[in-house]
Amino acid sequence: MSALPVIQVEPLVSTRGVRGPFDYARPDGVDVGSVVDVPFGRQRLRGVVTGLKASSEYRLRAPTHVHDVSLPPDLVRLALWMADDVVSTRARCLELLLPPEGVGERTRLWAAAVLPPPRPDGAPAPGPDDDVYAGIRLTDKQRAALGRLPGWTGEDLSTLRRLEGRGLVTIEERAHGRRPDHATVGALHGDGTSAPPLNPDQAHAVDRIAAVLAAGEELELRERQLLLHGVTGSGKTEVYLQAAQRTIAAGRTVLVLVPEIALTPQTVARFRRRLGETVAVLHSGLSKGERRDEWWRLRTGEARICVGPMSTVFAPVPDLGLVIVDEEHDSAYKHGEDPRYDARRVAAWRAREAGAVLLVGSATPRPESWAALRRIGLPRRADGGDMPAVRLIDVRGTRGALHPDVHRALTDARKAIVLLNRRGWATWMECADCGHTWECPNCDVSLVLHGGRDGGGGGILRCHHCGHQERPPTRCVACGSVSVGQHGLGTEQLADTLPGHVYRLDADVRDRAGVLEAFGAADHGILVGTQMIAKGHDFPDVTLGVVVDADATLRFPDFRSQERTFQMVAQLAGRAGRGAGAGGVPAQVLVQTRSPREPALLFAARHDAHGFLVEELERRRDLGYPPYATIVRVVCEHEDEARVEAAATALALRMPEDTLGPVPLFRRQARFRRQLMVRSPARALTVGATRAAVEAVVADPAHRGVTLVIEVDPR
Secondary structure (H helix, E strand, C coil): CECCCEEEEEECCCCCCCCCCEEEECCCCCCCCEEEEEEECCEEEEEEEEEEECCECCCCCCCCEEEEEECCHHHHHHHHHHHHHCCCCHHHHHHHHCCCCCCCCCEEEEEEECCCCCCCCCCCCCCCCCCEECCEECCHHHHHHHHCCCEECCCCHHHHHHHHHCCCEEEEEEECCCCCHHHHCCHHHCCCCCCCCCCHHHHHHHHHHHHHHHHHHHCCHHHHEEEEEECCCCCHHHHHHHHHHHHHHCCCEEEEECCCHHHHHHHHHHHHHHHHHHEEECCCCCCHHHHHHHHHHHHCCCCCEEEECHHHHHCCCCCEEEEEECCCCCHHHECCCCCCCEHHHHHHHHHHHHCCEEEEEECCCCHHHHHHCEEEEECCCCCCCCCCEEEEEECCCCCCCCCHHHHHHHHHCCEEEEECCCCCCECEEEECCCCCECECCCCCCECEEECCCCCCCCCEEECCCCCCEECCCCCCCCCCCCCEEEECCCHHHHHHHCCCCEEEECCCCCCHHHHHHHHHHCCCEEEEECHHHHCCCCCCCCCEEEECCCCCHHHCCCCCHHHHHHHHHHHHHCCCCCCCCCCCCCCEEEEEECCCCCHHHHHHHCCCHHHHHHHHHHHHHHHCCCCCCEEEEEEEEECCHHHHHHHHHHHHHHCCCCCEEEEEEEEECCEEEEEEEEEECCHHHHHHHHHHHHHHHHHCHHHCCCEEEEEECCC
């Protein structure tokens, strides 16, 4: 038995077949969270220390290298919990928490003047503006260089080096952090105190949050989990800011999650104007160097607040006191790749483990949050204005994309937002003579036409699943007919038909922040786009909102279709009539629908989130859907259909009895797929049974190479 202490290391590999931890001899200074390189068979692998043992019965090898970076122990516990919670691997979860690899600290030269001692007669010592400094006569260039100190060296380095040689200047290397461009917005204005006056609803919300923050762990867990339910424009962000200020003043740290990277700059700017350099930002759009330096600012405590999208929930902050999740209803908080975690659930875990307060906010909260959290209401807009009137327009029998009333309203409006949740020019192409449609060769879906303004073969056909592209046809490949038509309206085509100056925002637009900035600065215009245009943007001069096809989400065979429809319409309605920029013009929202009596639309038209959520929760209770049950979905994928079928059948035999499937899904990226789904009120038992079934299939050599995609509570 080894007499040396032992570390348990989780190798950072992507395969499910390698499951640690593995024991190694413990070098001095290595602890839980340390990142090490270890021998693993014939390989050298990077790994994270997840535990310690007193000794081992085996002769153990030691790590070959210990990295400078380490994870806080609470984040290690988070990764282990998350791997179990979403049926992923510990290695994949740990990878999410580490800063970028292969990026070191950036340094620059810093120079400072060496001040001479005061004169014996008490007269002031000569300074760098004097002709003679410390007994040495200076040139004009040297005086100018000394006058800029202390500071970073630049083009005057050679001059400073000469002064250094004469003992007048010290030059040293110092860390020079890489800051994201938008993270510096408002940096010079943060004073920690300047806050606008609150209306009574906001003041009540801040006082109630402050009371919970002050009581801390004296309160039961549920009392520390709060839902800030405020209508759009009710001033939720100001409540977040003042709650964050109080948390920082108490010596604790804050995480602020927003659903989209496009929303990060405006949120960062508001927090930095109030709180200055203590605010850091983390998201995938930063360079590796920027992410590395912001991560270290948080790890060392230099920064006390982290703002950003879902990955912000993993920020390595100590003494966590407050976790804010803005627009908590947004599906962007669900990670689309393994591990398929829900950032809202991870946020709740971090708050619970740290004894912190969880504060989530939305005008259209999820039924799950409405049922589980203590609610704080902001029932009125912060500026005292009215919510816009919402009109449901029955478009049955209407020709063209827009109802005449909608077209007239758009022509008359100064600024408007138009939502169509389909991108591209046309959603499919079809031969009018034989019915042939153009599909992706890798996926069983229609190709979407982009840039098809000119018709006659212009633009490009693209698959939104695998990225396959091809030129659009001028004649049918099946029958030779030239009667090839474009069908289905996308944002590109809609933008081309709208009057006036049009700004488009969808997933095909690269500079989304630039589009939002341009539209916000414009005096007149129409912003047209997919659902991302309804996400938290604040334009004070928009008087008209339009939903082109409100029934699109209702047509999906999904128990959340009512919820998504309500949220889409209500959120878009919230973009209209905000602030005084509308010039007194009453705001309105026009919703085109073929189902004008649909409950979700009627509730949205009345701005009645409470009524919708009460009815939706009753429906879900009757049908056994979340939050009254947990759904787990497993998808088997492989290029060989027979192997997929075999793995799915083997998995079904090991899953709980009430599992549905396996059933075929459409082929995607040249891979056949089979799905199994189980719904149960017992979350822990269902997730545990799924994990055991998955591990058994992965361990079977007969199913090697088949990919298993597991999603708990799929969104």
